Amino acid sequence: xxxxxxxxxxxxxxxxxxxxxxxxxxxxxxxxxxxxxxxxxxxxxxxxxxxxxxxxxxxxxxxxxxxxxxxxxxxxxxxxxxxxxxxxxxxxxxxxxxxxxxxxxxxxxxxxxxxxxxxxxxxxxxxxxxxxxxxxxxxxxxxxxxxxxxxxxxxxxxxxxxxxxxxxxxxxxxxxxxxxxxxxxxxxxxxxxxxxxxxxxxxxxxxxxxxxxxxxxxxxxxxxxxxxxxxxxxxxxxxxxxxxxxxxxxxxxxxxxxxxxxxxxxxxxxxxxxxxxxxxxxxxxxxxxxxxxxxxxxxxxxxxxxxxx
Ligand code: HSE
Numbered sequence: 001x002x003x004x005x006x007x008x009x010x011x012x013x014x015x016x017x018x019x020x021x022x023x024x025x026x027x028x029x030x031x032x033x034x035x036x037x038x039x040x041x042x043x044x045x046x047x048x049x050x051x052x053x054x055x056x057x058x059x060x061x062x063x064x065x066x067x068x069x070x071x072x073x074x075x076x077x078x079x080x081x082x083x084x085x086x087x088x089x090x091x092x093x094x095x096x097x098x099x100x101x102x103x104x105x106x107x108x109x110x111x112x113x114x115x116x117x118x119x120x121x122x123x124x125x126x127x128x129x130x131x132x133x134x135x136x137x138x139x140x141x142x143x144x145x146x147x148x149x150x151x152x153x154x155x156x157x158x159x160x161x162x163x164x165x166x167x168x169x170x171x172x173x174x175x176x177x178x179x180x181x182x183x184x185x186x187x188x189x190x191x192x193x194x195x196x197x198x199x200x201x202x203x204x205x206x207x208x209x210x211x212x213x214x215x216x217x218x219x220x221x222x223x224x225x226x227x228x229x230x231x232x233x234x235x236x237x238x239x240x241x242x243x244x245x246x247x248x249x250x251x252x253x254x255x256x257x258x259x260x261x262x263x264x265x266x267x268x269x270x271x272x273x274x275x276x277x278x279x280x281x282x283x284x285x286x287x288x289x290x291x292x293x294x295x296x297x298x299x300x301x302x303x304x305x306x307x308x309x
Contacts, residue, residue, distance in 0.1 A: 008102030027299035050085035061127030097139030100127025146302025223253025
């Protein structure tokens with residue numbers, strides 16, 4: 001195999017209550033990436049479409065991850081990478097994670113898959129560290145495992161795949177404003193009180209149970225965030241109105257996608273997810289802020305090969 005095309009999905013991290021611990025992948029939104037093996041012994045990035053990102057492999061998360069894997073495996077080949085982005089970085093939909101985890105997946109294929117999925121998460125975390133200063137595992141795990149994931153532990157890393165009910169759809173609105181993950185992490189509390197902690201872990205337990213049992217009502221009841229949402233929502237214009245509109249349109253729950261500024265809502269079925277899209281549209285259409293709307297099934301598969309040459 002010398003050339004590999006992949007689809008690397010967008011992801012929603014935190015899922016309200018699971019700050020840094022939960023995420024899921026989207027089925028129909030993500031990056032296309034093309035990897036070509038060569039004899040240069042180096043990592044190069046020849047094409048980036050759809051985003052203004054550095055082509056210097058030391059400054060691009062895909063390049064950082066690819067180089068780390070080639071070094072670790074003592075590979076005797078080089079790789080050229082092309083990245084076609086379909087949504088903007090800084091969205092809160094795991095753009096850097098799609099590139100980092102996509103690179104980990106593809107390089108592992110070229111190496112004939114010596115690394116486990118968990119080891120690929122660790123390589124992809126290096127990309128997240130380069131992108132936002134913290135080796136966050138939630139988005140990259142959702143890309144690599146697909147569906148819902150739980151990071152049960154960071155040290156040692158323990159990632160659990162959680163079943164995804166077939167009828168679970170996500171609606172997203174991405175206000176086209178700049179909000180970096182670094183900035184959105186700086187406002188987080190350094191510690192939380194016991195009552196807040198109890199409500200948060202109770203909701204994570206409820207969400208996980210709801211996903212296993214396909215209990216949509218329980219999924220919705222559990223999508224409450226007492227930690228990040230209260231301090232981050234001020235970055236997002238009309239956040240409370242978006243959330244209220246989504247719930248009124250029938251969404252199970254809504255919250256900030258990752259570190260924002262995108263806002264997501266989960267729904268049972270595509271009909272409700274489309275109604276939520278209209279509700280989001282209704283909130284933003286006269287506000288003078290550019291925005292993009294997306295509806296997707298939760299993607300069970302995660303990153304995948306779309307062509308091997
Ligand atoms: N869990 C991370 C955060 C996701 O909320 O900061 C960042 O993409």
